[in-house]
Amino acid sequence: MTDTPENPKMKYLKAGLTLSGVTLVCLCLIFAVSGITGDVIARGKINARNARYARLFDPASFDNDPALDCHVLPGPGNTLMEVMTVRKGSEPIGYIVNYSVTGGYSSPFTMIAGVRTDGTVTYADIVQFNETPGLGDKVLRANGSFLDSFAGASLSTRNFNVKKDGGDFDYYTGATVTPRAVVRSTGSMLEKLKNADPGTFPSCGQ
Amino acid sequence: MTITEILKNGLWSKNPGLVQLLGLCPLLAVSATAVNALGLGIATIMVLSVSNLLISLTRRIIIHEIRIIIYVLIIASIVTCVELLMEAYTPELYQALGLYISLIVTNCIIIARAETLASRNSVFHSFLDGLANGAGFSLVLLFIGMIRELVGQGTVFAGMEQLIGDLGTNLKTQVFRSDDGLLIAILPPGAFISLGLLVAGKNFLDSRYRKKRLDKREAEITSVE
Numbered sequence: 430m431t432d433t434p435e436n437p438k439m440k441y442l443k444a445g446l447t448l449s450g451v452t453l454v455c456l457c458l459i460f461a462v463s464g465i466t467g468d469v470i471a472r473g474k475i476n477a478r479n480a481r482y483a484r485l486f487d488p489a490s491f492d493n494d495p496a497l498d499c500h501v502l503p504g505p506g507n508t509l510m511e512v513m514t515v516r517k518g519s520e521p522i523g524y525i526v527n528y529s530v531t532g533g534y535s536s537p538f539t540m541i542a543g544v545r546t547d548g549t550v551t552y553a554d555i556v557q558f559n560e561t562p563g564l565g566d567k568v569l570r571a572n573g574s575f576l577d578s579f580a581g582a583s584l585s586t587r588n589f590n591v592k593k594d595g596g597d598f599d600y601y602t603g604a605t606v607t608p609r610a611v612v613r614s615t616g617s618m619l620e621k622l623k624n625a626d627p628g629t630f631p632s633c634g635q
Numbered sequence: 636m637t638i639t640e641i642l643k644n645g646l647w648s649k650n651p652g653l654v655q656l657l658g659l660c661p662l663l664a665v666s667a668t669a670v671n672a673l674g675l676g677i678a679t680i681m682v683l684s685v686s687n688l689l690i691s692l693t694r695r696i697i698i699h700e701i702r703i704i705i706y707v708l709i710i711a712s713i714v715t716c717v718e719l720l721m722e723a724y725t726p727e728l729y730q731a732l733g734l735y736i737s738l739i740v741t742n743c744i745i746i747a748r749a750e751t752l753a754s755r756n757s758v759f760h761s762f763l764d765g766l767a768n769g770a771g772f773s774l775v776l777l778f779i780g781m782i783r784e785l786v787g788q789g790t791v792f793a794g795m796e797q798l799i800g801d802l803g804t805n806l807k808t809q810v811f812r813s814d815d816g817l818l819i820a821i822l823p824p825g826a827f828i829s830l831g832l833l834v835a836g837k838n839f840l841d842s843r844y845r846k847k848r849l850d851k852r853e854a855e856i857t858s859v860e
Contacts, residue, residue, distance in 0.1 A: 444698045455712035462716040466723035
């Protein structure tokens with residue numbers, strides 16, 4: 430600072446005022462951007478969610494918003510799973526289940542599956558994944574068709590184990606850990622869903 | 636400082652990634668694929684140039700004692716805005732980069748440029764310096780990403796549609812089968828090895844250039860004699 434020696438109190442005041450001024454401007458900037466992007470982000474999230482649901486159940490086959498009919502049930506292992514009931518009118522046609530897979534390399538990771546009321550899986554996908562790249566990630570849809578083997582499977586028609594363990598699910602050579610975890614957890618999810626009535630459990634977000 | 640000097644420093648002779656070795660956390664963590672690297676690189680360029688611009692604009696009203704707080708405040712606000720924009724317009728990439736967008740705040744390149752350059756130079760020079768340093772950093776990031784993706788899974792620019800929409804689907808180049816990739820390239824050590832190779836390559840080019848210049852001068856001196 431080049432100018433004349435200032436009263437230290439004035440200097441503190443000036444510093445405080447500058448800081449508040451900059452803070453105010455920064456806040457305005459963030460609020461402005463958040464105002465512009467808020468709608469886009471919300472719409473994008475809803476679109477992404479609807480696209481995810483559409484892969485599980487044909488959009489024409491149901492007419493409720495499954496996210497509003499969501500209950501928390503005990504899931505595979507000691508985890509919890511979110512069960513969303515899909516309805517046509519008031520009749521449930523199936524469930525969308527968000528569940529955790531335990532027993533992998535760095536579990537749990539989360540999966541989503543559509544299950545019809547008769548216990549048949551319509552489609553299964555991995556939502557969030559943190560297995561070791563190159564070792565467990567061949568189960569991902571981007572890297573192969575492993576997850577397709579769940580379509581149409583139910584507890585009564587398939588044994589939810591990998592073939593190495595005497596079950597009905599293929600796995601790829603070299604790394605059994607992740608497929609085994611996925612298959613067993615999905616089986617356990619179906620088991621727990623079969624024996625429960627989701628409506629009697631607490632709602633999501635409570 | 637001239638414009639060419641600024642560009643040359645940022646892109647090559649004082650490259651933040653290869654010479655100053657700043658910002659290694661995102662450099663090593665997000666470079667597993669070329670697309671992630673490019674995405675974070677673009678975000679860094681945006682933050683760095685805008686923060687340099689704003690800090691240079693406000694350099695006369697900022698009181699010396701509280702300058703660092705103000706820099707952090709400005710940088711954090713810009714990063715928040717960039718994060719919101721990315722979440723709105725490139726949601727898939729936002730998912731893939733996750734935490735690392737917010738971590739741009741802690742990238743020491745940005746505060747280093749603010750402190751050493753933007754607080755002392757004109758708005759235009761500061762903005763240009765932000766662009767040059769951001770581009771220098773992004774290029775290193777992109778190269779590491781390409782090396783790791785190529786060696787690790789035999790592809791380059793897989794998943795480009797996350798960044799530029801449907802146009803990017805055709806950009807993916809499969810060089811060899813994914814199964815034949817060298818796993819270590821995708822795992823963290825691959826990042827260190829690739830960075831080491833790039834630094835070595837740069838030093839090799841530099842020393843060859845210096846040697847050539849020396850030889851030339853020697854030749855001139857002998858011819859005069």
